Amino acid sequence: MLYALMALRFSMGGDAYSQFTETSVLWPFGPTDLRYVPFRLGQARGILRIKAVGAGIRLYSEVVHELYIGNLYAYSAVLEGLSLSDPGFIDLDASSGAGRTVQRDYIRRAYFEYQSRYLAIAIGRRVLNWSTTFFWTPLNIFTPQNNLSVVPDDVPFSDCAFIGLRPAGPVSVELAYSPPSDNDSSLAWKAGMRTLCYLPGLDLVFEGGYDKGDSLVGAGFSTNLLGGALRAEACFYASAEPRYVLNYDRMFPGQVYLMAEYYHNGRADPTGYGLYSFYERDYIGLLISKSYDVVWSLAFYGVLCASDGSLMAMPLVRRAFGRGFEARLGAYYFYGRDTEISSDSSGLPIITRGDYFGDLEPGVFAGVLMGW
């Protein structure tokens, strides 16, 4: 034990990001009186990373400071969002504010991990991603991610315990458990087991688990096809219709990257964090990007609700500078028809009729990132 602790090598790093967003949002002035209001938000985030590795042990932590400054509507929306978020069982979250500013400090990662030839164990706050697809990730029950987030490295966390068994050969088995957080009901715990199998030319995964009151089984595969990678995942629930996703990506000459994804969502999840899992619909996602000499990068993200033809488009331009600086400029646009919106009992706007993307206003955002 003493040897293992003496073998640890410590290192630090981090990044700072600031962004300004301008858009409009629907605001409830009464149960039936919803109006678009301007939403202007400046936000900043600093992350400090500390890690220690050695002798198969890894200790990793990230401490985050967030600052939000907005107009009345942005400030209120941020306060509402932060009050709904819950840090989980490592409850070191603290927030404060004055005027129309909100500040928050919290621990985003804090875990212990031990890895050996046949065994991996980990406990604490971390990312546990069990999917290989991009826009929609049905097998990723522990740390659902929104890969269209306009804030870079906006990856949430899971408080969980993890065991990985890796016998010699192509098969490994992983088990994980995540307890409900203070804001959750007692049924909101998650548990899962998956088997990974890497065969020549084919990756397979089989998963079983329990996610917020429903049990599930799932399977997925990845393989090479026509110079690209084809990935698929399906998840079947005891009390809902299945979700499945098909993904293909390929690099073309001139550093042009293309990814297309089809998603069928048979299980509505109004509380889900993942991208557009709220309604039982079919979706198509598209990502086209091109990099120019590592300095400039252009990307276009598009999401189409195949069930009603409404869509979202997001172009993003990134420019890297020396010493870890990066500037980002992006916009989002929505198209939809016949939208009718009301507010629920808590005053939040909900779509009562119309296309999926019909109720949202376009917006622009600009940010600067500095990493070290």
Added chain:
Amino acid sequence: MILVGFIFGITAEEILKGAEDLMRGTTSVGSYRMEVIRPDYQTIYEMSFWEERGGDRSLVVITKSSTGKDDGTVFLKKEGNLWMYLPKAGKKLRMPPSMMMDPWMGSDLTNDDLVHESSISEDYDSRIVSEEPLSDGTRYTLELIPREGAPVVWGKIVFVIEMPGYIAVRGDYYDEDGKRVRTIRYSGVKTIGGRRLPTLMEVIPGDKPGHKTVLTIMDIKFNTKIPAERFDVNQMERWSGE
């Protein structure tokens, strides 16, 4: 010139294979430092690598990046398949094979350049086009033309290699139209890993002034036995945290 080489008992193939074997070995393990330089931008990566030539297997772990963004990212290539592990997203995924010949991490190198999957001496016919006497040896210029059906991207390569010692000095890479696409300059010759070899490789694109990638061998060992687990997809997360 071919006749001269023949009289002195050395052929272009022997020089080329000797230079290739010097840099590769049956296995190689070590660490690189890679600087990607642009007119107003520079980024640095440090990485560890394990390469097994016969088994067509390689592993690259980014141990440190100047932005911190890519630290711990793992690339595993095995029998024509490529996987990547991204620790920040907690994601391990099979990558499209089309990424193999693309610029690696935005540099002027391809993944193939880095892990030496293809063999130049096997894919190209070579001949000596000139030789220049030096005070302590001879500097040979070789011209390489791709063999018919060989899976290569270059239309022609011109290598300058110094003998004795098979020390590469420079390589000019041309496309199928005869246009020079990039130049690699080798320098920093010293004994490392029990061999005397160039430890600095500058890759300069032909048509982009101010662009350069500098690859420095920090440490290298040749022909050491690499445990099979090093190339196991199931173990990639483990190497990320090393």
